[in-house]
Amino acid sequence: MYKMIIMKYDFDRIIDRSGTDAYKLELREKTFGKPDVIPLWVADMDFAAPPSVVNAIRERASHPVFGYTVRTERFNNAIINWLKNRHNWEVKSSWLEFSPGVVTGLALTVLAYTEPGDGVIIQPPVYPPFFSVVKDNSRQLAYNTLVNKGGKYEINFNELEELAANPKNKMLILSSPHNPVGRVWTKEELLKIADICLRNDLLIISDEIHSDLALYGNVHIPVASLSDDIAGRCVTFMAPSKTFNIAGFSTSYAVCSNRELMIKYKRALNRLHLYSGNLFGGVILESAYEGGAEWLDEMKVYLEKNIDLVYDFVKNRLPFINLIKPEATYLLWLDFRNSGMNQKELKSFLINDANVGLNDGLMFGEEGRGYMRMNIGSPKKIIQNALENIEDAAKRKGIV
Ligand SMILES: Cc1ncc(COP(=O)(O)O)c(C=O)c1O
Incomplete structure (x- = not known):
């Protein structure tokens, strides 16, 4: 259940970060070998900071x-x-x-x-x-x-x-x-x-x-x-x-x-x-x-909705991914171990087939093999696009 908050801040707004030297954008080519993957990796968000x-x-x-x-x-x-x-x-x-x-x-x-x-x-x-x-x-x-x-x-x-x-x-x-x-x-x-x-x-x-x-x-x-x-x-x-x-x-x-x-x-x-x-x-x-307290309370509700969106999407349309909802953070730990892909294939699938840039689970230790970290601190539309990209790529590969 979401708290009844009348939204004052617009977290749906897509703000173009190009030209701001954003790490998340500028290091895509170097990290993923492609300059245009949907950047859901580095842990910052795409929202405007609080007005204060x-x-x-x-x-x-x-x-x-x-x-x-x-x-x-x-x-x-x-x-x-x-x-x-x-x-x-x-x-x-x-x-x-x-x-x-x-x-x-x-x-x-x-x-x-x-x-x-x-x-x-x-x-x-x-x-x-x-x-x-x-x-x-x-x-x-x-x-x-x-x-x-x-x-x-x-x-x-x-x-x-x-x-x-x-x-x-x-x-x-x-x-x-x-x-x-x-x-x-x-x-x-x-x-x-x-x-x-x-x-x-x-x-x-x-x-x-x-x-x-x-x-x-x-x-x-x-x-x-x-x-x-x-x-x-x-x-x-x-x-x-x-x-x-x-x-x-x-x-x-x-x-x-x-x-x-x-x-x-x-x-x-x-x-x-x-x-x-x-x-x-x-x-x-x-x-x-x-x-910033009021902004934060709203932003957290927005994050919960984004997480719910990913959770429902994965459950209904990407059954080869397992997601346990996080209790905190805007970072999702996606379990791909049932996908039948090894880490190299998984990375290639996400980057080359789905055009999505996530953090490789192995960065977090050997225990991260089979996992990817996804940052959902972005407007809902961007998260939805990334999920649809993954679904389309999975369909083309015959995984779903
Ligand atoms: C657990 C944790 N500690 C520290 C940091 C980064 O902190 P700082 O940028 O202040 O060094 C992060 C950023 O993702 C983090 O997740």
Whole structure:
């Protein structure tokens, strides 16, 4: 059931992004070998940002001096209020620190809290930089692979317990909500994760960039909000970037109540001189959190409708695809394992026959074999076209 909201924002409008150097468009040829695939890959959306954000950028841009700026109390207050109102999480100003990006933040924690050769646990299939921030810094990956139980992904707690007990492993990088499987971890799951980590003296680095995008009534819980003890072993990364489709700006931040951990994080940030951010990042975070809530509520309803559209289409017309509705995010984890195609054939089918650009499941680890990730953060018409393309191609191939 959709909430009764009279739509004020027009998410159906197709906005031409050509000429804006959009990653999603410009790197199509290089990535897919074709310049015109329908781009449903990189995780940004094709919607206009909230008016509060666009207006704040315009207003600031009307002043022609763009020198160095600082983040003021307003920046931290915007975060404090947002976390209180949207996630029922009370944080203090001293717990907040800027991060140039969430991925940069993850890399900084690897540098700050581990030594070369140490182990870092991740839960594949998972967002590709979770692998690279560990490997690129000469640390070892430890895999706590998620288990697909009849379509619902669950954590293998026995394996996590074993990995945590190995003193080589120093921290867990958690994707919460999880990209790409779309799980919103429940309170019970988070408490179990935290219990294992705390008993084994492991840090939890919680990437909560998708926290504002919990859908269908699912409620995101910041793991650090569960208790002071958990918060004391946790660094959380958040941002308005995915929430409000402003990923091209530097708007992320770390939350950490443990002073010692915070000092180490800041040291890593300072050592690389990454503390400045940019002037628009500050303006934009404030305008998004202060004035974007209504836009977000509508946008989430739109996302749910797009997901429903794909779900019904796949169920009725593309039975070789299996889709479990995500509990959060605008990213769908499509299971093609019943299609009879291997990964190479599947990619060729989607790109060359259907002219659709999705993320290859293998980017998210070996567990992604047979899967593709589809971004539905676009006007409905574009999603509908992509689905019809896949159906036409499947008909030509005799798959449906
Ligand atoms: C789980 C997750 N973390 C981080 C990011 C990117 O964060 P940033 O652009 O702030 O580095 C993404 C983007 O898709 C993501 O899905």
